[in-house]
Amino acid sequence: MALIVQKYGGTSVGTPEKIEAVAEKITRMHGEGHQLVVVVSAMSGETNRLLELSAAVHEQPSAREMDVLLSTGEQVTIALLSMALQKRAVEARSYTGQQVHILTNNVHGKARIQKIEADRVQKDLAQGRVVVIAGFQGVDSEGNITTLGRGGSDTTAVAMAAALKADECQIYTDVDGVYTTDPRIVPEAHRLDRITVEEMLEMSSLGTKVLQIRSVEFAGKYKVPLRVLSAFEEGPGTLITYEEKEMEQAQISGIAFNRDEAKLTILGVPDQPGVAFNILGAIADAEVNVDMIVQNVGEDGTTNFTFTVHRSDFKQAQTILQKLARELKAREVSGDDKIVKISVVGVGMRSHAGVASTMFKALADEGINIQMISTSEIKVSVVVDEKYLELGVRALHAAFELDQAVEK
Numbered sequence: 001m002a003l004i005v006q007k008y009g010g011t012s013v014g015t016p017e018k019i020e021a022v023a024e025k026i027t028r029m030h031g032e033g034h035q036l037v038v039v040v041s042a043m044s045g046e047t048n049r050l051l052e053l054s055a056a057v058h059e060q061p062s063a064r065e066m067d068v069l070l071s072t073g074e075q076v077t078i079a080l081l082s083m084a085l086q087k088r089a090v091e092a093r094s095y096t097g098q099q100v101h102i103l104t105n106n107v108h109g110k111a112r113i114q115k116i117e118a119d120r121v122q123k124d125l126a127q128g129r130v131v132v133i134a135g136f137q138g139v140d141s142e143g144n145i146t147t148l149g150r151g152g153s154d155t156t157a158v159a160m161a162a163a164l165k166a167d168e169c170q171i172y173t174d175v176d177g178v179y180t181t182d183p184r185i186v187p188e189a190h191r192l193d194r195i196t197v198e199e200m201l202e203m204s205s206l207g208t209k210v211l212q213i214r215s216v217e218f219a220g221k222y223k224v225p226l227r228v229l230s231a232f233e234e235g236p237g238t239l240i241t242y243e244e245k246e247m248e249q250a251q252i253s254g255i256a257f258n259r260d261e262a263k264l265t266i267l268g269v270p271d272q273p274g275v276a277f278n279i280l281g282a283i284a285d286a287e288v289n290v291d292m293i294v295q296n297v298g299e300d301g302t303t304n305f306t307f308t309v310h311r312s313d314f315k316q317a318q319t320i321l322q323k324l325a326r327e328l329k330a331r332e333v334s335g336d337d338k339i340v341k342i343s344v345v346g347v348g349m350r351s352h353a354g355v356a357s358t359m360f361k362a363l364a365d366e367g368i369n370i371q372m373i374s375t376s377e378i379k380v381s382v383v384v385d386e387k388y389l390e391l392g393v394r395a396l397h398a399a400f401e402l403d404q405a406v407e408k
């Protein structure tokens with residue numbers, strides 16, 4: 001008998017029929033004697049529908065009311081799934097994030113879980129009940145409803161698993177595991193049996209949506225046994241591991257990409273101490289996150305400074321930079337919000353030289369111009385024009401021979 005926390009994503013509970021199928025699966029596992037806590041997302045499309053509704057009523061709705069609105073999606077699915085379980089004579093109880101006391105900070109829209117009081121859940125489990133919890137939501141110290149950011153149900157599940165010291169956290173979704181890259185873009189992508197937590201952290205932070213980054217952070221911090229699986233088919237899925245792979249390493253394990261990128265350049269800034277601080281300080285004060293940064297070698301006493309931001313922050317960052325350019329007597333500001341970032345990730349990079357050159361050659365062979373580059377110990381990222389996203393990812397997948405199923 002094991003204590004298992006399961007999470008079913010939006011597509012897995014997207015219709016009444018799918019909810020029934022999930023209920024069947026839970027009923028079977030409960031019948032085998034497992035203790036089950038089930039976290040669910042809103043039905044697929046529902047969170048976006050709620051976002052559209054709010055946009056129709058107010059251009060800039062308050063973050064507090066947005067969370068009240070968005071959290072309703074998950075409340076629908078917990079009730080429906082519990083009903084479907086009860087129909088199968090399984091004693092089930094649904095709880096919102098507030099009811100299970102998932103305590104968060106007060107940053108609406110991207111709140112962080114600070115504490116989970118799991119007593120109530122434990123009592124239910126002890127009585128043989130299946131506990132069904134709304135993902136993506138919590139409550140702050142003043143009782144306001146908060147949400148955890150898109151994809152946040154993953155984090156609810158992993159945090160619940162950590163709080164309950166569960167034997168395993170199973171993330172059920174519409175693919176049967178973590179792939180070498182998004183199988184929707186590269187049909188030859190293959191499922192990884194295992195991926196190290198470090199690699200998964202990079203993949204998530206570089207745009208791979210299969211696990212929300214914060215869920216992977218939680219998993220790493222508390223060493224939560226974590227697996228990504230298909231909600232519809234049986235299979236081993238992908239296990240997140242906490243030790244280096246002993247077997248021979250592939251150069252890279254996966255390719256991540258992010259479409260939500262934009263870049264800004266301030267040209268002809270007087271090259272003197274404090275330039276980077278002046279520019280990025282003003283951007284940071286506006287709570288805009290900066291990702292890649294490049295400062296060119298100065299010439300004639302001036303330099304060019306380029307950085308990337310989330311596409312939704314582009315306009316705001318541009319306005320700040322234009323004002324700054326006047327103050328700093330810079331020549332001009334240019335920007336491009338039609339760029340994407342493609343990254344290759346793998347702990348194998350530590351022991352293989354030449355990953356970057358293989359990457360650059362593969363892109364050059366396709367005539368893809370690289371606009372920016374950044375590297376870290378286990379990843380290389382490039383910024384390219386968004387029209388090259390699919391081509392670039394496919395070329396890299398082939399260049400690193402990821403389409404040849406290798407045992408990981």
Ligand code: ADP
Binds near residue numbers: 172
């Ligand atoms: P859920 O609704 O279950 O939370 P998500 O849409 O958040 O599901 O995540 C699953 C999706 O992530 C898949 O349908 C797939 O298209 C996408 N994806 C992107 N990169 C990968 C990858 N490397 N491996 C698996 N899935 C990926």
Ligand code: ASP
Binds near residue numbers: 151152153
């Ligand atoms: N429903 C939320 C979203 O669409 C949370 C989740 O699915 O994990 O982002």
Ligand code: MG
Binds near residue numbers: 009151154209211212
């Ligand atoms: Mg998701």
